[in-house]
Amino acid sequence: MGGYILKRLVSAVPVLLGITVIVFLIMALIPGDPATAILGSYATPENVEKINRDLGLDKPAVARYFIWLGNMLTGDFGRSFSLNRPVLDEVLERFGATLVLAGTSFVICSVLGIVAGAVSAARQYGLADKAITFAVLIGISIPSFFLGMMMILAFAVERRWFPVSGMYAIYGGGDLPDLARHLAMPAVALAVVATGVIARLARSAMLEVLRLDFIRTARAKGVPERRVIWHHALKAAMVSIIPVLGIQAGFVLSGAVYIEIVFQWPGIGRMLVTAILQRDILLVQGGVVFVAACYVLFNIAVDVVQSLLDPRIKT
């Protein structure tokens, strides 16, 4: 087991390097002069030169890449000019908030999606199946940012069940119940699409598995139907569901950008959008690389879970 984890970690190194290369290349495409963007059009030549030197823009691209990479490895992601603070500090702080939101959503959509899909398959063409299929269709068709806005209207403005926005109350908040109250709406809004996708997939994976020969064997042994569905079939179906959970985690993380904007959640998505509009390149670079790296690690964890479930994987 430990060997497998180590192997996967080692194999992630080229992927992580690839990520930095892609980010660096995309950022190198940026037209115009970052210094002008930072200083505005009234910049003096001396100041432009200083900024360029600070950003290392006077060196060739390959050298710039390695300097940037080296700095990141030592924890120096540079300094955000728009916030005037180290990029890493800002990213870590904001990522924490995103993690709370996306993590909660991910748990909701995984559990709900798998259960809904399995129930739907077990009751194929029954009432529950039809209801779930219909709900799923709505869920995957509604834009999360629009859903979030409508939830605010319905549950924060019309009925004041939840706060309109933010992560904590400005006065006297900060405890867990407060967080939960703020978290409820954005987490649900964010989870809806992924729940739908996972439920769909889980349903078809279960239907696929329920036709297989070993299900017939289980029935021929006299295994009760409930156990056939929830033990034999679900276990086998998980093999195709788990990789999709990994992909959906990326979608949840992505959807968080919209939700953070709608609910004014102080997460990294909102930070990135602001940084892009302000052309704060170092902040964008740092944020993207950091989140992508975390996502890579998460997917390794998914693979490890998969290998625990499926003994055929370990090689």
Add this chain to the structure above:
Amino acid sequence: MTPALRLDGLSKTFPVGKKLIGAARGHVRAVRPVTLDVAEGETLGIVGESGCGKTTLARLLVGLEPPSAGRVEIGGKALDNADPAAFGRLIQYVFQDPISSLNPRKSIRSILEVPLKRLHGMDADERADRIREILASVNLREEFLDRFPHEFSGGQAQRIGIARALAANARILVLDEPVSALDVSVQAQVLNLLAALKRKFGLTYLFISHDLAVVEAVSDRVAVMYFGAVVEVGRAETIFAAPRHPYTKLLADSAPVVGRPLTAPEGKDTELPDPLNPPPGCPFAPRCPKATNICRAEDPALEKMGDDQFAACHHPLDAET
């Protein structure tokens, strides 16, 4: 006399666990050097159990896989290893699964036209004539031409597969389990058709199958494969009746035969050796009742034993048994 087909030290090794850069972790010797001659007009049967390398051998013969070593000669001329089309005119292949060997989205006509167009450059009129001729020879009606593969039964689809092989006008056909996907009552139809075609066009067959009785019924000579190598070659009527290699005997004794009481012919480990980690010496030694130290140390070569019979064994069985 030059043989119609000669395999000269033909072998295939597959790398395993290959990475983007760097060497493979291991090698599987799917086919160990095979040297065989097939005479003009002969049917050579090849039998063996799953994993013995018979299908890989077939793919080497028709150029679908390049061999790792050795070569294929047809009519005394060596073939270019890399070009299936060069093989296509001389040697053709009939696949095991008749349905999946036909593209589901193509009509029978367009399937049969390809070899005529690509290998022989015929124009439309010539093709139409030739297709009519071929269809008649495999006993299919012309109205089938505009239908699609899913409309046919397995037996009919296999006739179409045979027709395609005939269209290339090759003199040698490799038949890879051509009837194992078919029902018994249809099997015999296809086997008889193959025999008739052979007489009519003077073809040479390599008939690959796991079914001993079928191979015996259609072949002149039979080669028995085990773990990637030919372990015994002999005339069809004698090889199973008087096997020299213990593996051939095991095969013959295992086949269910009416009137023979049920016995397990061997009590030992029945597994093939691990292909990634083959034992030194004869690969059959762990299962062989006659194995001695030399068997576990040295892989025996194919040697002539009696008329027309060759076996690769240190302790061959007596001719009488």
Add this chain to the structure above:
Amino acid sequence: MTRFLWLLARNQLALMGGIVLVLVVLVCVLVPVLPLRPPDVTNTADRFLAPFSDGHLLGTDHLGRDLLSRLLWGTRLSLAVGFVAAIAAATLGSAIGIVAGYFGGRTDNIIMRGVDMLMAFPYILLALAIVAALGPGLLNALIAVAAVNIPFFARNIRGITVGIAHKEFVDAARLAGKGHLAILTTEILPNVIPVIVIAMSTTIGWMILETAGLSFLGLGSQPPQADLGSMLGEARAALITNPHTSVVPGVMIFVIVISINLLGDGVRDALDPRLRSGALSRPRPATNVRRESVPQGPGEGVLDIRELETQFHVGKRIYRAVNRVSLTIAPGECLGLIGESGSGKSVTALSVMGLVASPPGVITGGAAFHEGRDLIGAPYRDLRRLRGDRVAYIFQDPLSTLHPLIRVGEQLAEAIRVHHKVPRAELRRRAVELLGAVRIPNAESRVDSYPHEMSGGMRQRVAIAMALANEPEVIIADEPTTALDVTVQAQVLSLLDDLRRERGVAILFITHDFGVVAQMCDRVAVMYGGRIVEEAATADILNAPAHPYTKRLMDCVPELGGGRRKLDAIPGLPPAVDKLPPGCAFAPRCDKVREACRAAPVAMTRAGGRAVRCLYPETDIAKDPA
């Protein structure tokens, strides 16, 4: 194509989605000629007019612009951008996927590593990075959305292509002289296109959402240009005071996406052959039973199948797989059931314990008596209690019939546990004992193996052990050695034979191989076209077959030791059980056929221990001393 459209139209939801989508597209096309107010002209005096106000059907936004006009112009733009992005992503992604999948090897490796790299980003990060580099703007948003979706198409299509590239027809095309390009375009592509269409139809809605999303963030279309996302983004500030400015574009996005999704699902269902044939139905725990007449019990022997009728109802077709089959198995007896594929032998076996997949299977008549009670009509609870306990099964392919993710010991233990309360430690001991009984070496360690760690022969031994676990009276073995190599088959057969004699268990042995029947079975029944055509002691049938089919089938099969010979083939094909002739099913292929054979169903004639369903049998069973 017409079939596809028909299937699509039959799907009401898809039709509805299609109609809505066509309407939306039509309106969008007509937008330039419709009498709309200019979408970008501001009029601060008329800010935030409510819907249905004078001259502004949907009201106005924060700059007093007409919402209806902006909505329709915006929809036009959003749809165009979404479609273009989808087509671009599908084309590029599929091209990459097909090339990687077809050539395989190093090409595949390098391309797919690149794709993996792109998929290592949560997709929006990549989109944001691209927009950050190119600058905000609708065209750049389009490029970003298309670019992030390319890897999804590439990976999906590559997987399909790999499957197709290894099909035998591709090899056949190479041998017929086709080059790589010809194979890619004429052999592979036609088979991949349906998958591309499916993938596109199910992701296009998603891409429209994504472009709207980027515009919503202010990174897509720039003011004053309206698309649905930017309208929603601009309206967000006034969400609480003037919700209609948000609701209007939001609902439009929802309507478009849901209709695309409905249509997309319809397209998928119509194109996917598996969904088309209804194969993705979940089989019920027990076969449906709709019997008109029920034979009376109590029945003889350990299992008495009487007048069993099982059918498959697929669409309007009825396949009479099992047609009034009667069989009796005495205690400790081995009864062979022999026939070609489609003869109904497996369905007969599965019907006994209600294991025929249903839908589409239905048992429409007959009974199966075990200890005086009818299994066919039994409620699921009772049936389950008997399954594996009194009547056990062994199936054909031992790899697919064992659960791949559960240790064999656990699977064995479960077979016992679902019927008897046994402590855990005892269960393990019993599992080891069973593995030993089927002569698996090192049973103590093998009990913790997974099925994939064993060879085919070993797995089938596990399956046999599982069938023996509760010491049943009957084992139904459905082609238990067909998937095995001949040397392994010999061992498994002799093991099965020893075990049944030791334990006195009766076996219903289903096979297509006369050699196997001869060695294993006491009695044989021959099936053809869903009916038993002959039944007798094994030796009688082998020495003097009475039914012409039996005789000719035996002549078809070469037997080892016969040397080179011409085989006697039976002309024609086995009957299709949805179009059975009124008379004898074998009549069209029989060389002894006469008028009477075709006229009416032929009854079973019984004499001594023999029975035959033929008017002109090969052997007179009444005279022949049985």
